[in-house]
Structures are given as structure tokens and as C-alpha cells.
Amino acid sequence: MNIKVRYMFGKKKKETPAIDPVQKEMIENAQRRIKEKRGLFTHFVVFLVGAVGLIIISQVMMQVEPMKILNIEWWIWVLFVWLLLLIYHAFKVFITNRLLGPGWEKIQYDRLVQKQKDRIAQLEEKVATAHPLPDTKIITTSSSKKRIITMIAAAGANNELGKDGDLVWHLPDDFKRFKSLTTGHHIIMGRKTFESFPKPLPNRTHIILTRDKNYKTDVGIVVHDLSTALAAASSDEEPFIIGGGEIYKLGLEVADRIELTRVHGSFDVDTYFPEINKSNWKLIRTENHPADEKHQFAFDFETWERI
Numbered sequence: 001m002n003i004k005v006r007y008m009f010g011k012k013k014k015e016t017p018a019i020d021p022v023q024k025e026m027i028e029n030a031q032r033r034i035k036e037k038r039g040l041f042t043h044f045v046v047f048l049v050g051a052v053g054l055i056i057i058s059q060v061m062m063q064v065e066p067m068k069i070l071n072i073e074w075w076i077w078v079l080f081v082w083l084l085l086l087i088y089h090a091f092k093v094f095i096t097n098r099l100l101g102p103g104w105e106k107i108q109y110d111r112l113v114q115k116q117k118d119r120i121a122q123l124e125e126k127v128a129t130a131h132p133l134p135d136t137k138i139i140t141t142s143s144s145k146k147r148i149i150t151m152i153a154a155a156g157a158n159n160e161l162g163k164d165g166d167l168v169w170h171l172p173d174d175f176k177r178f179k180s181l182t183t184g185h186h187i188i189m190g191r192k193t194f195e196s197f198p199k200p201l202p203n204r205t206h207i208i209l210t211r212d213k214n215y216k217t218d219v220g221i222v223v224h225d226l227s228t229a230l231a232a233a234s235s236d237e238e239p240f241i242i243g244g245g246e247i248y249k250l251g252l253e254v255a256d257r258i259e260l261t262r263v264h265g266s267f268d269v270d271t272y273f274p275e276i277n278k279s280n281w282k283l284i285r286t287e288n289h290p291a292d293e294k295h296q297f298a299f300d301f302e303t304w305e306r307i
């Protein structure tokens, strides 16, 4: 038999191998039978000794008029009753316990359980025939939809993003679109982008990435890697990665969609959006916005999806 040995607190500890439940039941049954037979044998020996003792006592008391019941001496009655008890004991061991023991009880129990199950199945069938349920359709709730991780950015013709911690254009309609897409969602950003906001963006959960373990803020969740950021946004079916340059680079590996505002122009910047590899990404929608009195530059709203 294979006995596993494992080390516990520096000492070898023997681990008892697992016993099959059927095997365990058989062993327990055998042990019980041995105990019963041993009990019967002890009873038999005590009976023999008792019988000899009673015979000796009766012989010693020969001189005294012995007590009789129905003209039979008392000790014969004692022996007779005892013999009956011994026979009853033997009957229990060899007949009752053997034939009507735990095995028999289990069979009876299983039979009863099966009967109940059959009865329940019959009742269910009756109810289903008498009162059929209307056709049910599987309703897909919003929670069963696939989660889409979206990167949202505005970049110039050469992927320019910003300079000195700020944007290099003012495009109100792009802000409006950013607001309408991200409101109600989790927005994941780098610490520098977070600090570039004059105040937190309303109705959005801010998740801030920093390597600084002591970084604290009251207005968002601070994390130290992108997978934790996404886990922190797990309740959101469309979390947004909103920049800046360092975080877009990380996000490009995990994002499913990019909402990119392509600004028509070249800019002097220090931060760039990563190159979109066209063998991995497909432009599925584009919408032009011309330059006007509020918008110095024309731009396109582009939606890219991972292939």
C-alpha cells in the first residue's frame, strides 16, 4: 500500500491513505460482526461458568429444603431462563443482525427514497400536463454582453497628444463627444493626465495608474498596474482608457475599440499616441467635423475595432 509522507513543521507526518467508502463500510460491518460474535461467546462462557456455579451451590445446599416452583428447584429455573436469554442472544447474532442488519436497513431506505422520487416525478408530470407553462424565451440582460474596453483620444495627423501636461487645441464638440461617451463609466488614466484636470470629471469613476505606492486621492481609485485597473472596473461593460501617452501604449494591448478624434494638423508636442497597426485594427466608422468659428481645426471622429 502506498503511504504518502509529507513534511510538517520539519517533522515527517504519515498520511493515512484515503479509503473507498464501500470498502470502509465493509470493514466497519466486519468489525461489528466480530464484536457481536465475541459478545455471544463471552455470554456462552459466563453461562457455562454460571451453570457450574449454580450446580455446586445446589449441591452444597442439599441439606436445606430447596425452594421449588412448580415442583422444580429454583436453580433449574434460573438456568432455564438464562438458557432462553442465551438462545435469544444467539438468534439475534446469527439471524436478526445478519439478515436484518445495516445492509438490510439501507436497502429498505433506498427503496423508500426511490418510491418518493417516483411519486414526485408523477406529480410533476401531472401538473405539467394540467397547467403547461407559456413558451419562455431567454432574455439576455445587459450583464451577459461582452465587455468592451475602449481607448478614447484626440490626436493630430502625426499622433500628437499634448505638451507640458496640456492639450494643444480647443475643440468643444470633441469635449462634448468625450463627455457623452464616457459619462457613467470608469475612466482609466495615468497619474499625469489625472493631475492635468482642474477638477475631477463629474459622473465618472476615476481609476488612476501610478507606480507610487503612497499616492493618495479622495476622488478616485489608485492602482499600480493596468490589469488591476481593469479589475477595479469589472462592473463596467464599457470602461474607457483616457490617456495619456504612456497609458495608451499599455492600453493598445488590451483594448477592443479606439474612439479617435483625428485632428487635421501638425503640432509641436511632447506626448504621442501609439501607432495603430492596420493589420490588427480596422476603421469601421468615420465622421467629419469641419473647422468653424469655435473649432480652429477640422477633425474626424474615427472608430477602430480590433480585428
Ligand SMILES: NC(=O)c1ccc[n+]([C@@H]2O[C@H](COP(=O)([O-])OP(=O)(O)OC[C@H]3O[C@@H](n4cnc5c(N)ncnc54)[C@H](OP(=O)(O)O)[C@@H]3O)[C@@H](O)[C@H]2O)c1
Pocket: 152, 153, 154, 155, 160, 161, 162, 163, 164, 165, 166, 167, 189, 190, 191, 192, 193, 194, 196, 209, 210, 211, 212, 215, 223, 224, 225, 226, 242, 243, 244, 245, 246, 247, 248, 250, 271
Ligand atoms: N489628446 C488626448 O486625447 C489626451 C488624452 C490624455 C492625455 N493627454 C495628454 O497627455 C499628456 C500626459 O500623458 P503622459 O504620457 O505624459 O502621462 P500619463 O500617461 O497620463 O501618465 C503617466 C504616469 O502614469 C503612471 N504609469 C505609467 N505607466 C505605468 C505602469 N505601467 N504602471 C503604473 N503606473 C504607470 C506613472 O505615474 P507615476 O509617475 O506617478 O508613477 C506615469 O508617470 C498630457 O499632455 C495630456 O494633456 C492627451
